[in-house]
Amino acid sequence: MTVLRSTVDRRAPEFRANREAMLAKLAELATEHGRALAGGGPKYVDRHHSRGKLLPRERVELLVDQDSAFLELSPLAAWGTDFAVGASVVTGIGVVSGVECLIVANDPTVRGGASNPWTLRKTFRATDIALANRLPVVNLVESGGADLASQSEIFIPGGRLFRDLTRFSAAGIPTVTLVFGNSTAGGAYVPGMSDHVVMVRERAKVFLGGPPLVRMATGEEADDEELGGAEMHARTSGLADHLAEDERDALRIGRRIVARLNWRKRGPGPSLPPLDPVHDAEDLLGLVPTDLRTPFDPREVIARIVDGSEFDEFKPRYGTSLVTGWASLHGYPLGVLANARGVLFSAEAQKAAQFIQLANSAEVPLLFLQNTTGYMVGRDYEQAGIIKHGAMMINAVSNSAVPHLTVVMGASYGAGNYGMCGRAYDPRFLFTWPNAKSAVMGPAQLAGVLSIVARQAAAAKGQPYDDEADANLRAMVEHQVEQQSLAPFLSGRLHDDGVIDPRDTRTVLGICLSAIHSGPVRGAERFGVFRM
Template sequence: MTVLGSAIDVRSVAHAANRRSMLEKIREIEAEHARAVAGGGEKYTARHRARGKLPARERVELLVDADTPFLELSPLAAWGSEYPVGASIVTGIGVVEGVECLIVANDPTVRGGASNPWTLRKALRAHEIALANRLPLISLVESGGADLAGQKDVFVPGGALFRDLTRLSAAGIPTVAVVFGNATAGGAYVPGMSDHVIMVRGRAKVFLGGPPLVRMATGEESDDESLGGAAMHAGGSGLADGLAEDEYDALRQARRAVARLHHRKAGPGPSAPSVPPLYDAEELLGVVPTDLKVPFDPRDVIARVVDGSDFDEFKPLYGPSLVTGWARLHGYPVGVLANAHGVLFSAEAQKAAQFIQLANRRDTPLLFLHNTTGYMVGRQYEQGGIVKHGAMMINAVSNSRVPHLSVLLGASYGAGHYGMCGRAYEPRFLFSWPSAKAAVMGPQQLAGVLSIVSRAAAEAKGRPYDDEADAALRAAVEAQVEAESLPLFLSGRLYDDGVIDPRDTRTVLGICLSAVHGAPVEGARGGFGVFRM
C-alpha cells in the first residue's frame, strides 16, 4: 500500500497550541487583505458607486463564471511601503466562459487607479504568469496612468507592460481590454495593444493626452468625448471593437469575446479522476510548530493535499531529510520534494537532483514544500562535498523544464531556499503559509555571525570589545531580520504570489496545476549542464 498514514494527534496539547498560533497568524493576514479589498476606503468607494460604477472586485465577480473560484494573486503587494496595500490593482486567475484567464483590474478608488511602482511590479508578474501558462489576458481598465509623484520608478520600466501585451499576442495568447473609464497617457496603450477592445459609452476615455495637455502642447481646445470618448473610438478611430451601453453590457460583451476565442489548452488534462485526501484539511492548522526549530513530518501535509493520500515515496531510506515521491493532485500527476528535518545534506541534494531528472523524463510537474535551514555546514560536510552536491541540486532545479510549484510551509533559509525552487528560480507559482519565514539564515544565527565577526575584528586591532553594545546590536539585528523574513513583508515585495490559509492548499494548487497545463508540459531531455560528481 502507498497510502500515507498519519501520526497527528489532533487532541494533543502541541497540536492545539500550533493551531491557535496558526489561526492568529491567519487573522493577521486576513486583516491586511481586508485593507486591500477596501481599496480607497468608504468615501471614495461611495463616490465611485454614485457615478454608477462598480468596484474592481465586483467587475471581476461579474466577469467570471458563476460558482467558480477566483484565485487572487499578490493581494498584499506594497504592504509596508508608502503605497496602499494591494497596489491599486487586482490580479488573479478566473474561469470565463469555461476558459481559464488571467484577469487584471485597476482599482479606481485608489488615487484614480494610477500606477505606482508596486502596481507595475504586480501587473508585470501577472503578465509573466499569463505568458508562461498561455492564459488569455483580460484587462479591466480604468486608470489615470502613472502616479506622477512616483514617475521616476514607473516610467522607464513601465514600458514592459506594453511590450508584454504585444508578446502575448505574438505568441497566440489572446488579450482583451474592457475600458470602463479613463485610460490616459500610458494607460491608453493597454487597449491600443490588446487584441480585442470594448468601451463603455459615455464613460470610457482613451487618449494619449487629455484636453489640458493638448491645450498646453498645441493650443487646441477640445473636450473629453471628441478627443477620446467611446463613441468616437467605435465610429471614428476604430480603436473600440465593441461599444457597450453600461458596465454590465461591457462585461457581457467581454464574456462573449472570450467564448468566441475557441481557446484550447496546449497541455494534457488530468490523467485520473480527482479523489479527496483521506484526512481532514482542518488538521493542517496544527502541523507546523510555533517554534520552527522543531521539525515536523511533511508527509502529514502531503497526506492532506494529494489525491487519496496516495504517495509513492522515492528513496525513502536515502537522504531522509528530504522526502521525495510521486502523487496526483486533482487528477494531475506531480512529483513532490518536501523538507523533513530542515537541513539538506549531500545525500539529500543528490537524491533531489536524480528525482528532478526523472520528473523531466516523465514530463511531470514538481511541487516543492519548503521547511529548510539550508545546506549543512562544518568541516566534515565541506570535506564530504556539500558545495558540489548542493550545486548539483541547484543545477537540476535551474535547468528543469517541467512546471514548478512552491509552497513555503516553515523556514526557507540560505541556499536551501534556492535548491527548493525559491522565487529567483522562476516557479510558475509560489505561495506561503502564514507560518513561513525566508531569509539568508535565521535571525539568531545571522546576529551571532555578525557578533563573532565584529569581535574578531576588534581583537585583531587590539581593541577592547564592548559587550553591552554587542548585545544591543544583536537584539536589533535579530528584530530586523525577524521582521524582514515574515510572510507579510515577503508578500508585500511580491516574493510570493500570496499568503494562503493552509486549509486552502489543495484547492490553490489544483487551480495552479490546471493553469500550468494551459501550456505544453515538457521536461528537459538533457541540458542540465555539468554535474560535479
Template sequence: MTVLASALDPADPEYGAHRETMLVRLAELDAEHAKALAGGGEKYVKRHRERGKLPVRERIELLLDPDTPFLELSPLAGWGSDYTVGASLVTGIGVVEGVECLITANDPTVRGGASNPWTLKKALRANEIAHANRLPCISLVESGGADLPSQKEIFIPGGALFRDLTRLSAAGIPTVAVVFGNSTAGGAYIPGMSDHVIMVKERSKVFLGGPPLVRMATGEEADDEELGGADMHARTSGLADHFAQDEPDALHRARRVVARLNWRKAHHDPPVAEPPKHDEEELLGIVPGDLRTPFDPREVIARIVDGSDFDEFKARYGSSLVTGWAQLHGYPIGILANARGVLFSEESQKATQFIQLANQRDIPLLFLHNTTGYMVGTEYEQGGIVKHGSMMINAVSNSRVPHLSVLMGASYGAGHYGMCGRAYDPRFLFAWPSAKSAVMGPQQLAGVLSIVMRESAAAKGQPYDEEADAGLRAMVEQQIESESLPHFLSGRLYDDGVIDPRDTRTVLGICLSAIHTTEVRGVRGGFGVFRM
C-alpha cells in the same frame, strides 16, 4: 494503493498549541487582506458607486462564470510601503466561458487607479504568468496613468507592460481590454495593443493627451468625448471593437469575446479526483510555532494529494528530504519536501536524480519548504557539500517541467535556492502564514555578526563592549525577524500570495490546471556539468 498513514493527534496539547498559533497568524493575515479589499476607503468607494460605477471586485465577479473560484494573486503587494496594500490593482486567475484567464483590474478608488512602483511589479508578474502558462489575458481598465510623484520609478520600466501585451499577442495568446473610464497617456496603449477592445458609452476615455495637454500643445479646444470617448472610437478612430451601453453590458460582451476565441488547452482536464483520506482542517496544527522544531511533511502531503496516495522515492536515503510521486486534482506531480530542515550531500544527490526523472516523465514538481539550508562544518565541507548542493541547484535551474513552491516553514540560505525559491522562476510560489525566509535565521545572523566584530576587536587589541554587543544582537535579530515574515516578503512580490494552509490543495489545483493550458515537457539532457 500506497496511502499515507497519519500519526497526527488533534487531541494532543502540542497540536492544539500549533493550531492556536496558526489561527492567530491567519487572523493577522485577514486584517492585512481587509486593507486591500477596502480599496481607497469608504469615502472613495461610496463616491465611485454614486457615479454609477461598480467596484473592481464586483466587475471581476460579473466577468467570471458563476460559482467558479478566483485565485487572487499578490493581494499584499505594496505592504509595508507608503502605498495602499494591494497597489491599486487586482490580478488573478478565473474562468470565463469555461476558459481559464489571467485577469488584471485597476481599482479606481485608490488614487484614481494610478500606478505606483508596486502596481507595475504586480502587473508585470501577472503578464509573466499569462505568458508562461498560455492564459488569455483580460484587462479591466480604469486608471489615471502613473502616480506622478513616483514617475521616476515607473516611466522607464513601465514600457514593459505594453511590450508584454504585444508579445502575448505574437505568441497567439489572446488579450482583451475592457475600458471603464480613463485609459490615458501611456495607458492608451493598453487598448491600443490589445487584440479585442470594449468601451463603455459616455464612460471610456482613451487618448494620448487630454484636453489640457492638447490646449497647451496645439491651442486646440476639445472635450473628452471628441478626443477619446467611446462613441468616437467606435465610429471614427476604430479603436473600439465593441460599444457597450453600461458596465454590465461591457462585461457581458467581454464574456462573448472569450466564448468566440475557439480556445483549447494543450492537455485535457482530468476526471474528478478522490479527495485526501485525511482532514485538510488538520493542516492548521502541523507546523510548530518555533520553526526550529522539525515536523514530518508527510502529514502535509497526506492532506493535499489525491486519496493521500504517495509513492515515496529513496525513502531510506537522504531522509531529511522526502521525495515521491502523487496526483493532485488528477494531475501527476512529483514532490520534494524538507523533513528535518538541513540538506546534506545525500539529500542533494537524491533531489538531483528525482528532478531528472520528473523531466524524463514530463511531470511538474512541487517543492514544500522547511529548510535552514545546506549543512556546514569540516566533515561536510570535506564530504563535498558545496559540489552536491550545487548539483541540486543546477538541476532546479535547468529543469523545464513546471515548478510550484509552497513555503510552509523556514526557507533560509541556499536551501531556498535549491528548493526553487523566487529567483528560480517557479510558475507559482505561495507561502503559509508560518513561513519565514532570509539569508539565515535571525539568531544565527546576529551571532555571526557578533563573532566577526569580536574577532576584529581582538585583532586590534581593543576591549570588546559586551553591553553594546547585546544591544546590537537584539536589534539585528528584530530586523531580520521582521524582514523574514510572509507579509513583508509578499508585499515585495517575492511570492504570489500568503494562503491559508487549508486552501493549499485548492490553490495548487487551480495552478496545475492553468499550467496544463500549455504543453508540459521536461528537458532531455541539457543540465550542464554536474560535479561528481
C-alpha cells in the same frame, strides 16, 4: 499506490498549541487582506458607487463564470510601504466562458487607479504568469495613468507593459481590454495594443493628451469626448471594437469575446481520478510547530493535499531529511519534494537531483514543500563535498523544464531556499503559509555572525570590544531580521504569489495545475555539468 497513514493526535497539547498559533496568524492575515479589500477607503468607495460604477472585484465577479473560483494573486503587494496594500490593482486567475484567463483590474478608488512602482511589479508578475502558462489576458481598465509623484520609478520600466501586450499577441495568446473610465496618456496604449477592445459609452476616455495638454501643445480646443470618448473611438478612430451601454454590458461583451476565441489547452488534461484526500485538511492548522526549528513529518501535509492521500515514495531510506515521491492532485500527476528535518545533507541533494531528472524524463510537474534551514555546514560536511552536492541539486532545479510549484510551509533559509525552488528559480507559482519565514539565515544566527566578525575585527586592531554595544546591536539586528523574514513582509515585496490558509492548499494548487496545463508540459533535454 500507497495510502499514507496519519499519526496526528488532535488532542495532543502540541497540536492544539500549533493550531491556536496558526489561527492567530490567519486572523492577522485577514486583517491585512481587509486593507486591500477596502481599496481607497469608505469615502472613495462610496463616491465610486454613487457614480454608478462597480468596484474592481465586483467587475471580476461578473466577468468570471458563476460559482467558479477566482485565485487572487499578490493581494498584499506593497504591504509595509508608503503605498496602499494591494498596490491599486487586482490580479488573478479566473474562468471566463469556460476559459482560464489572467485578469488584471485597476482599482480606481485608490488615487484614481494610478500606477505606482508596486502596481508595476504586481502587474508584471501577473503577465509573467500569463505568458509562462499560456493564459489569455483580460484587462479591466480604469486608471489615471502613472502616479506622478513616483514617475521616476515608473516611466522607464513601465514601457514593459506595452511590450508584453504585443508579445502576447505575437505568441498567439489573446488580450482583451474592457475600458470603464480613464485610460489616458501612456495608459491609452493598453487598449491600443490589445487584440480586442470594449469601451463603455460616456464613461471610457482614451487619449494620449487631454484637453489641457492639447491646448498647450497645439492651441486646439477639444473636449474629452472629441479626443477620446467611447463613441468617437467606435465610430471614427476604430480603436473600440465594441461599444457597451454600461459596465455590465461591457462585461457581457467581454465574456462573449472570450467564448469566441476558440481557445484550446495544449497540455494534457487530468489523467487520474481526482479523489479527495483520506485525511482532513483541517489538521493542517496544527501540523507546523510554533518553533520552526522543530521538525515535523511533511508526509502528514502530503496526505492532506494529494488525491486519495496516495503517495509512492522514492528512495525512502536514503537521504531521509528530504521526502520525494509520486502522487496526483486533482487528477494531474505530480512529483513531490518535501523537507522532513530542515537541514539538507549530501545524500538529500543527490537524491533530489536524481528525482528532478526523473520527473523531467516523465514530463511530470514538481511540487516543492519548503521547510528548510539550508545545507549542512561544518568541517566533515565540507570535506565530504556538500558544496558540489548542493550545487548538483541547484543545477537540477535551475535547468528543470517541467512546471514547478512551491509552497513555503515553515522555514526557508539560506541556499535551501534556492535548492527547494525559491522565487529566484522561477516556479510557475509560489505560495506561503502565514507562519512561514525566509531569510539568509535565522535572526539569532545572523546577529551572532555579525557579532563574531565585529569582535574579530576589534581584536585584529588591538582595540577593546564594547560588549554592551554588541548586545544592543545583536538585539537590533535580530528584531530587524525577524520582521523582514515574516510572511506579510515577503508577500508585500512580491516574493510569493500570496499568503494562503493551509487548508486551501489543495484547492490553490489544483487551480494552478489546471492553469499550467493551458500550455504544453515538457521535460528538460539537457542539464548543466554535474560535479560528481
